[in-house]
Amino acid sequence: MSTEISLKAFKQAQELIPGGVNSPVRAFSSVGGTPLFISEGNGAYLTDVDGNKYVDFVQSWGPLIFGHRDEAIESAVINAVKRGLSFGAPTQAETDLASLVVSMFDSIDKIRFVSSGTEAVMSAIRLARGFTGRDDIVKFTGCYHGHSDCLLVEAGSGAVTFGNPSSPGVPADFTKHTLLATYNDIESVKKCFEDSSDIACIIIEPIAGNMGLVPADKEFLRELKSICQANGALLIFDEVMSGFRASINGAESITGTKPDIVTLGKVIGGGMPVGAFGGRAEIMAKLSPEGPVYQAGTLSGNPVAMAAGLAALTKLKKNAQVLSVLNARATRLVQGMQAEARTCGITMQIDTRGSMFGFFFNDNPVKNFADACNSDAKIFASFHSQMLKEGFYFACSLYETGFISTATTDEMIEDTIKASTRVFKAISNA
């Protein structure tokens, strides 16, 4: 398999774009490789500029639940494009998409659209602060909520502590209101509330997908909700990744815990840049122009992006049963790979939620970021590069989640498992 043209394109990009990429994880640096430049996607497949074809388990990091070039989404976008790219004025599609999301999420009475997950979370935090009149927020080590300043706080040892920025350029003053707690550890959350009486909200990925796939325990989420209620704080579920992927009715429908605010992204835009945040009417009423909390966007609710999201969610709602089909495939994939790994003396921890799957090369169950960090990064890097050569495109970081689309067939899953047998044998013989 030659990747010469990709390599050349990457070198050229590096001259002009920092690191050659417009989002760091694409750089393949954590698996020691160089990125493939993609020429097109079709259904479950990606084709790179050298003409190599891969079964795609990344799907643009989540949005493409119907695979590449889904007909309904593609024609909705083309029709919208023909009516104009952007108006900076309301369109019916925004209300239609809002109505669809509200019908799917019990916890959402009203919703606002933005253009990315980062923006959705950043705005939701401001809203929570504006609603409660408080400054501090609690976030969990290993949860990613986009790259806004107050959420770019590093994991540290996992001990509960006031956060330090994890990136130069983020003033410590901006993160001093971010308290860190340990995922699935309620005592660490209680400690935050002992340390501060000024907590506006707890933000959590209820199904974490940014430390690999690590779902929160149901009881843990229930306790988070009651701590919030007891202390007058809000509970935010960041479902930018898990929304519409784990369940079409949100993590609240799986876990039984209803958040005060939900943030969404990825699938909600059908592959176009859309984010959203929504919640109870009394909270959303605080948003400008109805209320005093300012939030805005030139391209928010963009008509082309709304058309893509509307087509994707309409299709998903009509085919709600599809998530259990995708889950069966995801489960078969990780169970199959786990069994093959085991015969080669390699232990894998696996999990799935709807169309999301995760695996760790780890001897012990993974319940939080520290556990995830104990996984074998070398085996993962080797697995990643060899699976790529076999024609299977997995996320290039062991801290990412995999995705199944409706275009991913049972046959592709079986082929992936067969390829993993060869790869695990090679890894164990190395």
Ligand code: PLP
């Ligand atoms: N929140 C979660 C849970 C995410 O997974 C991501 C991105 O992967 C974000 C927020 C940020 O979204 P975006 O990359 O669209 O800004």
